[in-house]
Amino acid sequence: TTVVDRVSIDAPTVTVEKNGMIRGARVDTANRLVYIDTAPSGITLQSFKSLVSFKTHNADTSATEIINGNAVLGKDDLVPTGAVIKVTASGAGGSETVTYTVIVLGDTNCNGKIESGDATRIAFHYVGSKLLTGYAYMAADTTCNGIIDAGDAVNLSTKYVYKWDDKTYVSALK
Numbered sequence: 001t002t003v004v005d006r007v008s009i010d011a012p013t014v015t016v017e018k019n020g021m022i023r024g025a026r027v028d029t030a031n032r033l034v035y036i037d038t039a040p041s042g043i044t045l046q047s048f049k050s051l052v053s054f055k056t057h058n059a060d061t062s063a064t065e066i067i068n069g070n071a072v073l074g075k076d077d078l079v080p081t082g083a084v085i086k087v088t089a090s091g092a093g094g095s096e097t098v099t100y101t102v103i104v105l106g107d108t109n110c111n112g113k114i115e116s117g118d119a120t121r122i123a124f125h126y127v128g129s130k131l132l133t134g135y136a137y138m139a140a141d142t143t144c145n146g147i148i149d150a151g152d153a154v155n156l157s158t159k160y161v162y163k164w165d166d167k168t169y170v171s172a173l174k
Helices: 043-053 117-125 132-138 150-164
Strands: 022-028 031-038 061-068 083-093 092-104
Touching: 043 150, 092 132, 117 132, 117 150
Parallel strands: 031 092
Antiparallel strands: 022 031, 061 083, 083 092
């Protein structure tokens, strides 16, 4: 009798580039979340796949797709907050599928870019006029201190306006 090893998929690893497309990342394996801190212009699926990877074991094939709503993203589409990463690996030991949800730090309108409107949404939440929920709420904590306050809006605004391009932006994600 031959024992066939089961197919498995490790939690994702994220390549953080000091002055590149992703300057901070954190993987929350318990809640299946991938937090990334990207350029204000966003990150395309093609770039995302080159920087976020899943290691498979005992798999002959594996496929990764990223879904936003009901649409599978194409290589030039931006990866927004709330997009779902679906990885399926198959081999002699069966198949395994894992899913993780992407949280793009600061992307509170879930379009994949960091814009002035995202900071405005954070400020509205802070003063209580329009509360953020779900993944947008998670993306709003740009300082990663566990609360959404005016500092998050300021942090996001300075990142958007100048700190990213002049390379002085430091991600709160460790």
